[in-house]
Amino acid sequence: MSTAPIKPTAPVDAVIIPHYNDIPRLERCLQALMQNDIAQTEIVVVDNNSPVSLDGVRAAYPKVRFIVESEKGAAVARNRGVAETTAQRLFFIDADCIPAHDWLTVGREISGRADLIGGRVDVFDETPAPRSGSEAFEAVFAFNFRKYIEVQGFSGSGNLLTRRDIFDAIGGFINGVSEDREWTMRAVAHGYSLIYEDRLQVSHPSRQDWPALKAKWCRTTREAYQLNGAGLVPRLRWAIRALMMPASAVVHIPKVLASDKLASPGESARAIATLIRLRCQRMIWMLQQAFGGPI
Template sequence: MSTTPTKPVAPADAVIIPHYNDLPRLERCLEALMLNDIRDTEIVVVDNNSPVSLDDLCASFPAVRFITEPEKGAAPARNRGVRETSAQRLFFIDADCVPARDWLAVGREVASRADLIGGRVNVFDETSPPRSGAEAFEAVFAFNFRRYIEVQGCSGAGNLLTRRDVFDEIGGFINGVSEDREWTMRAVAHGYSLIYEDRLQVSHPARQDWPALRAKWRRTTSEGFQLNGTSPAKRLKWAIRALAMPASAVVHIPKVLRSDKLTSSGEILRAITTLIRLRCQRMVWMLRQAAGGTI
């Protein structure tokens, strides 16, 4: 008597990690992930054709599947990761993030509360004290996911939980814009719920110096302009926002002064100086964009 083969049962969870050319941080991410309960979980690293070999990492983490996505960008890497997995629950984390020991457990516990859930991103230093201006600035201002979600109605994908049916309904991440912000805003526009969960935690290293911080915000400003729109009315709105940048620095100085994350007057001064410098730099970039130029 013949029997019908049993269809394999899909894992409950998938963890999708986009990566490009940052092996030490990817290794740190995977080591922390292995401290979680990864039973019934498929873990996929989607590499953007890094110029260095991942063979040693492949050997060190047999529970992880490594896939190459030749199209550059976190958006196509995340999309490829979704396609390569079968779980209904999708955890997104970036390769330079460090998940907490209970990251997966908390995600499983709260998953039914909303269609999309963003969590807390703590900032840590990779260098010895004292903090640089960039590190001090990031300690105060970087990765405020609660505000992104509860005020702006969007979330980053460095710490994001959702479901496959949501992804299938609204489509994948779009390259060339702030792909996580756009994707979560699109999901909310489709009627899906987005909440913040403080217990869903990962950590991210602070940018160490001005060139690294400048590069981050140059990319963010470029992506933000694409989301803003390029019609004459939208450009005018962008220019007005640009002119408000120096004033916004002044408004945010008290936040630096009240922060319990800075440990000396030197760090406070460097954070304030970097805050003012960065907001003025963003003003220049945004005015160029509004006038039709590039940054």
Template sequence: MATPDAAIIIPHYNDPERLARCLQALQRNDLSGVDILVVDNNSPQPLTAEQARFPEVRFVVETEKGAAAARNRGVAETKAPLLFFIDADCVAADDWVAKAHEAAPTADLIGGRVDVFDETPPPRSGAEAFEAVFAFNFQNYIEVQGFTGSGNLVTTRKVFEDVGGFRGGVSEDLDWSTRAVSKGYKLIYREDLVVSHPSRSDWAALRHKWLRLTQELFGVNGNTPRDRVKWALRAFAMPVSAIVHAPKVLGSEKLNGPVEKLRGLGTLFRLRFQRMIWMLQQAAGQEI
């Protein structure tokens, strides 16, 4: 077979319904010269039905756990010079592939917009309201903080091989894109490169997300005594940040009515206090 122009790499673990939705959305794109790889992290639920439904997609099993290992395996399985990363629970816009091709020559790493949608009927829960206001601000990540996520990422094989693969056990998006930028590679944001991601529907799902992120961010922070002191100081800033961000929730046009705004506000304070507790435990050398 001829070498494809680009490869779409999708890490997956035990979420076949959302994966099918992701693949359906990609089928609405122009996929000429594009290799689609689903890298499954050895899910207990087999993807037999999805393989039959999407015969043009290549399905690969990676037994090493974690999205980092899955993405690395996907890159190894294709020779395509362009690499497009999307997550299995994301929904690509109908022109996502075309926009990825268009953006690829403009920079070494391109991150796009990630919109949030709800999978449950209104009104929003506190978790959904919080995510509607705060989740996936990729423009801020890229243009202010200097990193991007890998759920909507365009890069090249040349860049990937020079930077090295994603690393598990840390905030892999932050780690990989920071390494790339430190090597002098150009990172930009593209508003027209769009995917959508479902909001976390309840406190348990939101808590799980931020527990994982807090663990990963501590891995990037460092573990020396000085690093721990800095982490503790960041922990004490969490409640203050809730007060600072409260007007953003109350004034958000994304939230409908006082019920959603009050639920979002309550979740904001609950989450920031929870993160403070986790971070202080980490600073003290405890597992969370």
């Protein structure tokens, strides 16, 4: 008697991971995902045509789908990942993040609570102590997803859970702007709910030095200006915000001094120095933008 072939079960969940040229961190992310319950889950890595070969990673993780998207940008990569799967529940994570061992389990458990759910992002150092100024700054200030969601009304996509019907209804991420902020705010504007869940946890490495931190904030400032608007009134408002940057550094010094994440007075001092330096640099960038110049 012949036996009919067993049809593969369609995935219920999809994990979408944009990647470009960072194989060690991608491997670390995938290794952590393999510690999760990945039953009925499709893991999709969308590579932005990295100059290095991913053959070794493909061989090491046969359960992962690898797709090449030649158009650059994490927004395009995420959109391509969604298009490549039929799963109804969508988990977004970045290639340099490490999901907790129960990330998928918690996501499934809480998925009915809201249309979009952003989670906790802890910061860890990839270098030995003591922390540099950039690492100390990030330990205090980086990735406050609770504030992003509950105060500012958006979530990052390094730890985001949503559904395909929402994605289909409002469209994909947009390249060239702060795509995760814009996308989640667009969803909320369409009436979809957004909440923070502390148990949905991933970790992200801190920026190790000033050039890395500066590059991050230069990109963030460019993207934020795209959402600000280029008319006279928006540019004036942007210039006023720019001039407030040094004062905002002073306002945030007590937060550094009160933080239990810093191990020594030296780390606190380096964090404060970086805070002031960064806010002054952002003031310069923002004034350049307000007066029509590039950064």
